[in-house]
Amino acid sequence: MSSRDRVLGRVRRALADVTPDERPYEEAVGRDYLREHGRRTTGQTVELLAENLADYRAIVHRSDAEEMPLLVMRLLAEHGSQEVLVPPGLPPEWMSAADPVRIHDRAASTPQRLDQVDSVVTGCAVAIAETGTIVLDGSPDQGRRRISLIPDHHICVVRIPDQVVSSVPQALERLVPDRPLTWISGPSATSDIELDRVEGVHGPRKLEVILLS
Amino acid sequence: MSGTFVGMPAFPKAAHDAVHNPVLRGNLRHATHTIRAKRARAVAELADWAALREAGRRIKDHTLRHLDRYLVQLEESVTAAGGTVHWAADADEANRIVTRLVKETGESEVVKVKSMATQEIGLNEALLDEGIRAYETDLAELIVQLGKDRPSHILVPAIHRNRGEIRDIFRSEMGGWGRPAPEGLTDTPAELAEAARLHLREKFLRAKVGISGANFMVAETGTLVVVESEGNGRMCLTLPETLISVVGIEKVVPTWRDLEVFLQTLPRSSTAERMNPYTSMWTGTTDSETADGPRAFHLVLLDNGRTDTLADQVGRQALRCIRCSACLNVCPVYERAGGHAYGSVYPGPIGAILSPQLRGTASEIDASLPYASSLCGACYEVCPVAIDIPEVLVHLRERVVQGGPAVRQGNRVVLKPAKGHAAERAAMRAARWAFAHPGALRTGQRLASRTRRLHPRTLPGPGRAWSGTRDLPAVPPEPFRDWWQRSRGGKDGVK
Numbered sequence: 001m002s003s004r005d006r007v008l009g010r011v012r013r014a015l016a017d018v019t020p021d022e023r024p025y026e027e028a029v030g031r032d033y034l035r036e037h038g039r040r041t042t043g044q045t046v047e048l049l050a051e052n053l054a055d056y057r058a059i060v061h062r063s064d065a066e067e068m069p070l071l072v073m074r075l076l077a078e079h080g081s082q083e084v085l086v087p088p089g090l091p092p093e094w095m096s097a098a099d100p101v102r103i104h105d106r107a108a109s110t111p112q113r114l115d116q117v118d119s120v121v122t123g124c125a126v127a128i129a130e131t132g133t134i135v136l137d138g139s140p141d142q143g144r145r146r147i148s149l150i151p152d153h154h155i156c157v158v159r160i161p162d163q164v165v166s167s168v169p170q171a172l173e174r175l176v177p178d179r180p181l182t183w184i185s186g187p188s189a190t191s192d193i194e195l196d197r198v199e200g201v202h203g204p205r206k207l208e209v210i211l212l213s
Numbered sequence: 214m215s216g217t218f219v220g221m222p223a224f225p226k227a228a229h230d231a232v233h234n235p236v237l238r239g240n241l242r243h244a245t246h247t248i249r250a251k252r253a254r255a256v257a258e259l260a261d262w263a264a265l266r267e268a269g270r271r272i273k274d275h276t277l278r279h280l281d282r283y284l285v286q287l288e289e290s291v292t293a294a295g296g297t298v299h300w301a302a303d304a305d306e307a308n309r310i311v312t313r314l315v316k317e318t319g320e321s322e323v324v325k326v327k328s329m330a331t332q333e334i335g336l337n338e339a340l341l342d343e344g345i346r347a348y349e350t351d352l353a354e355l356i357v358q359l360g361k362d363r364p365s366h367i368l369v370p371a372i373h374r375n376r377g378e379i380r381d382i383f384r385s386e387m388g389g390w391g392r393p394a395p396e397g398l399t400d401t402p403a404e405l406a407e408a409a410r411l412h413l414r415e416k417f418l419r420a421k422v423g424i425s426g427a428n429f430m431v432a433e434t435g436t437l438v439v440v441e442s443e444g445n446g447r448m449c450l451t452l453p454e455t456l457i458s459v460v461g462i463e464k465v466v467p468t469w470r471d472l473e474v475f476l477q478t479l480p481r482s483s484t485a486e487r488m489n490p491y492t493s494m495w496t497g498t499t500d501s502e503t504a505d506g507p508r509a510f511h512l513v514l515l516d517n518g519r520t521d522t523l524a525d526q527v528g529r530q531a532l533r534c535i536r537c538s539a540c541l542n543v544c545p546v547y548e549r550a551g552g553h554a555y556g557s558v559y560p561g562p563i564g565a566i567l568s569p570q571l572r573g574t575a576s577e578i579d580a581s582l583p584y585a586s587s588l589c590g591a592c593y594e595v596c597p598v599a600i601d602i603p604e605v606l607v608h609l610r611e612r613v614v615q616g617g618p619a620v621r622q623g624n625r626v627v628l629k630p631a632k633g634h635a636a637e638r639a640a641m642r643a644a645r646w647a648f649a650h651p652g653a654l655r656t657g658q659r660l661a662s663r664t665r666r667l668h669p670r671t672l673p674g675p676g677r678a679w680s681g682t683r684d685l686p687a688v689p690p691e692p693f694r695d696w697w698q699r700s701r702g703g704k705d706g707v708k
């Protein structure tokens with residue numbers, strides 16, 4: 001007997017008490033929890049996002065299309081970045097004022113190579129106000145998962161208000177499961193040493209979020 | 214289940230030793246109280262907590278009651294997305310599968326993201342026997358691994374170590390595993406974390422094989438979910454060419470939408486955060502055009518006692534557990550005894566009901582675990598999937614004491630009563646009667662509340678031995694059931 005048959009056989013015998021006409025999934029699982037917590041205007045939702053991002057030690061900036069290139073330039077300069085990773089579909093105008101050398105993530109780039117890059121700039125798929133979370137789904141303006149992971153400094157651009165939702169249920173509705181997804185809430189952190197929170201063990205230690213209107 | 218710590222004394226002995234270690238007690242007390250208070254605040258932010266908890270309970274219960282169907286569906290979805298599914302009936306089989314898969318890649322090292330399932334089966338040791346080194350990459354797991362120690366908490370496995378001890382471990386051990394600790398390393402958490410970053414980065418960047426567990430698997434889509442904080446999970450899940458995930462069969466949920474419940478309840482219950490810093494979700498492998506992440510993905514579905522647990526109609530609810538560790542942090546017994554006393558990778562209240570079910574109650578430690586509780590009910594109250602841990606504890610005590618039918622490795626067996634439990638047996642009959650007659654239990658609790666000022670600090674008669682080593686818990690002014698009924702109107706679906 002294969003292990004598959006053995007395990008499934010054990011499961012079936014273990015469930016001998018379950019009657020075949022049990023309630024189907026839709027009935028068995030009530031959904032009477034909230035779709036979002038509290039009523040907010042669009043402006044308030046964006047405000048809450050900014051607050052919750054900052055609460056988890058992300059650095060929040062606001063910008064419009066015109067100021068954007070200067071802001072990106074300034075943030076990269078402040079970090080002292082010589083090289084910056086950019087995904088293939090990042091709007092080129094965002095980087096039009098920046099000095100650092102732009103590096104693209106090619107199939108041949110080893111993780112060791114990417115480790116020498118100082119910063120990365122990406123877009124995002126959606127941002128969740130209630131939890132202060134940004135979600136990347138590997139679209140062309142976000143690139144592969146590894147580019148937002150290896151550099152120590154991540155600048156992530158959220159288009160407001162279109163990319164902002166209130167809650168986790170609303171975010172899941174917008175996302176496509178067959179894309180690789182990374183949910184990011186604040187920079188990398190650990191509380192493993194006497195529960196003192198320390199930013200960054202392995203992921204970027206500095207996360208800057210630009211709310212772009 | 215392997216992973217019983219060899220020569221482990223029964224719980225009372227192990228706990229006795231731990232209680233007399235003041236450093237350990239201090240570390241634990243600080244930690245559990247800190248998380249506990251933060252968690253209460255995080256939960257209070259969500260007005261629909263009770264409804265989320267009930268939905269979580271129902272999703273998990275429904276899945277468990279139709280587990281065969283959802284496992285088959287999961288297998289189909291993962292396969293369709295380019296992954297390969299393996300089934301493992303027990304620890305040895307899972308270890309053999311993983312070892313073979315690693316050997317097929319030609320590699321002799323792997324990076325691991327913290328996984329209770331792989332600890333449960335003793336994977337690192339099994340790999341080492343075959344000449345494969347497994348590097349733990351979670352900071353706490355690294356501390357445990359370098360210190361040749363054992364984890365003592367689900368979420369913060371090195372909770373029993375303070376910063377000075379951690380610095381000493383890093384200084385003396387890191388060099389033997391790779392990059393040594395920086396010169397002049399102090400004991401500030403930031404410096405210790407930096408040392409771990411440098412030590413591990415070297416391993417991540419060259420790793421060809423990653424091994425993980427998963428918090429959830431979605432049957433409908435074949436998506437796996439890993440929830441973490443440090444980014445070591447993302448490193449292990451995305452940089453290697455081959456990814457092997459070893460996951461207990463109880464981690465499946467039916468639909469994508471179900472994640473909306475658990476991604477709200479898990480982080481708040483475990484680290485008391487609105488959301489944990491990183492969550493990774495992947496579905497099989499990506500096409501060669503995007504080539505995001507490992508080119509080969511293997512999912513090893515692990516039974517190892519889970520189907521035996523499923524066969525127990527009272528005990529099966531333990532499989533709802535999402536390993537948030539909230540029950541550990543509120544447990545007065547855990548707080549004093551520490552995680553090691555439970556002799557298993559699953560400590561605390563959940564360990565007290567899960568380990569004896571996964572492993573059976575034949576060993577002394579497993580037979581003693583259902584007694585590692587004061588039945589105060591705090592664990593049930595915080596559990597985000599409403600596992601009635603006290604109910605299962607009482608049920609398991611009865612099984613230890615009276616014996617009776619059970620399922621072991623898929624076979625029906627009749628357990629013999631344990632020796633030396635005659636007095637307990639009488640006590641259990643009483644407890645069983647009370648739990649089977651909720652009205653009487655409630656009346657008893659109310660009576661206890663009303664007379665609480667008159668209660669002695671120690672028990673009279675044969676109970677003296679019990680209360681001689683512990684303070685009696687203060688009886689609350691109002692029984693929890695009454696408070697719940699009054700303040701929540703019984704709307705949460707609690708029986």
Ligand code: SF4
Nearest residue numbers: 534535537538540596
């Ligand atoms: S039993 Fe409940 S509270 Fe304890 S770890 Fe599992 S889910 Fe969390």
